[in-house]
Amino acid sequence: MSIARLASRMAYSALxxxxxxxxxxxxxxxxxWTSLRQSSASPSTSGDNSSVFTSSNPPMxxxxxxxxxxxxxxxxxxxxxxxxxxxxxxETFNYSSPFLLDHGGILPNxxxxxxxxxxxxxxxxxAILIHTGLSGSSHAKSHIKNTKPGWWENFIGPGAYIDTNxxxxxxxxxxxxxxxxxxxxxxxxxxxxxxxxxFPILTVWDMxxxxxxxxxxxxxxxLHASVGASMGGMQSLAAAALYPDRVNRLISIxxxxxxxxxxxxxxxxxxxxxMADPNWNKGFYYKGVPPHIGMKLAREIATISYRSGPExxxxxxxxxxxxxxxxxxxxxxxxxxxxxxxxxxxCLQYDANSLLYVSKAMDMFDMSNSAVTKLRTQxxxxxxxxxxxxxxxxxxxxxxxxxxxxxxxxxxxGNKSALEQHEETTPEASKTDxxxxxxxxxxxxxxxxxxxxxxxxxxxxALVLGVQSDILFPVWQQKEIAECxxxxxNKNVTYYELDSMYGHDTFLIDGVSVGGAVKxxxxxxxxxx
Numbered sequence: 092m093s094i095a096r097l098a099s100r101m102a103y104s105a106l107x108x109x110x111x112x113x114x115x116x117x118x119x120x121x122x123x124w125t126s127l128r129q130s131s132a133s134p135s136t137s138g139d140n141s142s143v144f145t146s147s148n149p150p151m152x153x154x155x156x157x158x159x160x161x162x163x164x165x166x167x168x169x170x171x172x173x174x175x176x177x178x179x180x181x182e183t184f185n186y187s188s189p190f191l192l193d194h195g196g197i198l199p200n201x202x203x204x205x206x207x208x209x210x211x212x213x214x215x216x217x218a219i220l221i222h223t224g225l226s227g228s229s230h231a232k233s234h235i236k237n238t239k240p241g242w243w244e245n246f247i248g249p250g251a252y253i254d255t256n257x258x259x260x261x262x263x264x265x266x267x268x269x270x271x272x273x274x275x276x277x278x279x280x281x282x283x284x285x286x287x288x289x290f291p292i293l294t295v296w297d298m299x300x301x302x303x304x305x306x307x308x309x310x311x312x313x314l315h316a317s318v319g320a321s322m323g324g325m326q327s328l329a330a331a332a333l334y335p336d337r338v339n340r341l342i343s344i345x346x347x348x349x350x351x352x353x354x355x356x357x358x359x360x361x362x363x364x365x366m367a368d369p370n371w372n373k374g375f376y377y378k379g380v381p382p383h384i385g386m387k388l389a390r391e392i393a394t395i396s397y398r399s400g401p402e403x404x405x406x407x408x409x410x411x412x413x414x415x416x417x418x419x420x421x422x423x424x425x426x427x428x429x430x431x432x433x434x435x436x437x438c439l440q441y442d443a444n445s446l447l448y449v450s451k452a453m454d455m456f457d458m459s460n461s462a463v464t465k466l467r468t469q470x471x472x473x474x475x476x477x478x479x480x481x482x483x484x485x486x487x488x489x490x491x492x493x494x495x496x497x498x499x500x501x502x503x504x505g506n507k508s509a510l511e512q513h514e515e516t517t518p519e520a521s522k523t524d525x526x527x528x529x530x531x532x533x534x535x536x537x538x539x540x541x542x543x544x545x546x547x548x549x550x551x552x553a554l555v556l557g558v559q560s561d562i563l564f565p566v567w568q569q570k571e572i573a574e575c576x577x578x579x580x581n582k583n584v585t586y587y588e589l590d591s592m593y594g595h596d597t598f599l600i601d602g603v604s605v606g607g608a609v610k611x612x613x614x615x616x617x618x619x620x
Contacts, residue, residue: 155421155431159384180237181206181229181264181271184305191477193466196291199280203305204229204264204271206237208247209255211311216339218311219253219613220302221262222319222326225449226441228270231262245602252606253613258315263305265298265326267448275444276377287444288374295322295456296466299329303337313337316613320344320598321564322449325456328572331549332458341553342612344598344605345561347568348542348575349457354563357396358450361389365443374444382443387434389446394433399560399594460544542571543578552583554612556598556605559588563595585612 181204190198206229211218221231221243232247233240247253247260264272267290275290306314317338319327324346331341347354368385370376407425411418422431457463553576557569566588573586589604591597598605 151420153421159387180234183271184308186301186304189477189480190301190304191470191473192291192297193294193470194292195469195473196293197477197480198266198273198291201266201273201301202271202277203266203273203301205305206230206232206234206262208232208234208260209258211259211309215311216313217257217315218259218261218306218309219316219318220306220314220330221247221253221260222299222302222317222323222330223262223265224321224323225453226268226437226446227264227323228268229262229264230270232260242599246606246609252602252610253318254610258613261305261309263302265449266301267293267298267445267452269442269445274442275374275448276442285377287377288447290444290448293448293452294466295325295329295452296333298452299326299333302326303330303334306337313339316340316342318342318609318613319346321346321595322453324564325453328458328546328549329456331551331553332463332546335548335550338551340612341549341551342556342609343553343569343572344556344609345558345564345569345595346572347456347564348546348572349459349462350454351568354396355454357392357563358454361392362447362450364392365389365446371443374447376443381439383438386441386443386446387438390437391430391434394430396563397595399562399592401560402592402594405592458545459538459541461541463545539575543575546575546579546581549576549579550581552585552612552615553581554585554587554608556608557586557588558591558594558597560592561595561597 184203184205185200186203187200190201192198209217223229223231223242227242230237230239231241231243233244241247245251247255249256253260264270266272267274269276275286275288277286277290278284279286279289314330314337317327317330317340319325319342321344324343327341327343328346328348331338365371365382365385365388368382370380371382371385372379376382403426407429410425411423412425412428413423422428553573555569555573555576557564557566559566569588570586573584576584587608589597589601591601591604593600
């Protein structure tokens with residue numbers, strides 16, 4: 092029975108109980124019914140809920156909100172968030188010396204979680220380093236220590252696109268992450284508490300430098316290839332530019348040479364939604380309720396940019412989850428339930444602060460010569476601080492003095508939260524201010540020329556892959572990478588543009604197209620030896 096019919100019957104019963112005639116338009120009893128409807132439309136302020144006419148319509152149910160509140164209650168004073176327990180079976184590399192970051196922060200030491208597949212050959216020249224996206228773990232492929240399917244499960248293995256019969260494959264969790272590598276959720280040795288937002292701001296370049304410390308420990312002087320998609324593609328480009336003599340081949344999939352306003356805006360929105368969750372508590376939530384609501388909503392925003400409209404049109408259309416039920420404000424259309432599910436899966440799997448730090452590193456990524464030079468100047472300015480700390484560490488007589496040393500790292504870099512740090516002086520206008528960003532390469536444009544100059548060190552064979560339906564890293568950004576590499580003097584650049592409907596996530600899904608191109612590029616060098 093509809094709500095309107097139910098209300099009418101209730102009114103009818105009330106009038107009949109008083110032995111009054113049924114209402115007709117213009118009659119006294121009609122005005123009585125109208126007044127009953129009007130009076131019931133306003134909530135009672137007397138606190139008396141005994142009247143059946145408390146509202147013209149019953150309140151709507153919000154099971155989606157109830158679920159969030161229920162989770163908050165279950166987490167209040169409960170166990171640690173599940174991101175502490177998501178990954179197992181990785182190895183850990185510990186770098187025990189102070190590590191200088193681009194923006195002046197110093198880590199007293201750091202850990203990198205990594206996993207490997209295949210065998211390193213006698214020449215130690217068959218290693219492939221796979222770089223992850225924003226929230227990726229080192230678990231790209233299943234193995235004995237962790238039999239769960241990896242995020243690139245079908246791409247790696249004996250005879251696969253990345254053939255472990257031929258190559259020694261390494262995948263790491265980036266510093267700043269939360270799957271075994273040092274990040275905001277790690278313990279600060281200075282005080283035994285989690286870093287939280289005392290963790291220093293880091294860059295994609297910092298992530299790559301840390302990875303190459305791992306390669307040093309493994310005795311790998313030169314990589315066969317640096318491979319990555321999304322933020323991993325940024326790392327691949329950075330590795331090739333930082334260590335051109337240590338990278339034999341480069342593969343960048345659905346990435347960019349510099350972050351552009353649209354992707355920055357999307358990640359900014361995610362961070363704002365997350366930080367607006369009261370449980371975020373400026374990053375200090377580890378002893379309480381994690382900001383699971385903010386994380387859920389941030390992931391839903393991100394998912395919109397990961398897939399494509401054409402795919403969702405075919406997959407969901409305008410279908411509703413329950414066609415026979417009345418519309419609701421909670422997830423109702425299938426696309427809404429899909430986004431809700433994606434947010435639910437992610438909200439406790441990944442550390443909220445890691446999302447903030449790593450996504451900010453993506454925003455700041457820029458291979459332009461002016462941007463790279465600025466970072467290099469900052470590092471040069473801060474290197475004396477690093478030397479002082481290293482000398483102090485070397486003079487320690489007792490392991491117990493290490494806590495004092497870690498405190499010294501913080502003293503040298505300041506006590507401000509990373510979120511509170513800002514430039515004390517007004518920065519000079521960027522070379523890109525007021526310049527139009529073009530979707531095709533124009534070498535006469537100062538902005539483009541600046542980017543070309545920043546990529547002159549990348550001379551090794553390069554494969555650049557783009558996806559036509561990708562809205563997060565559009566194909567024009569992939570063309571920009573390829574054309575800038577060519578303009579910078581790279582004579583061996585291959586560019587493929589894939590017609591896939593899966594959007595940015597194509598690199599995770601389309602094994603035939605993406606995997607085939609990757610395999611061809613990796614194994615081409617073998618045939619030329």
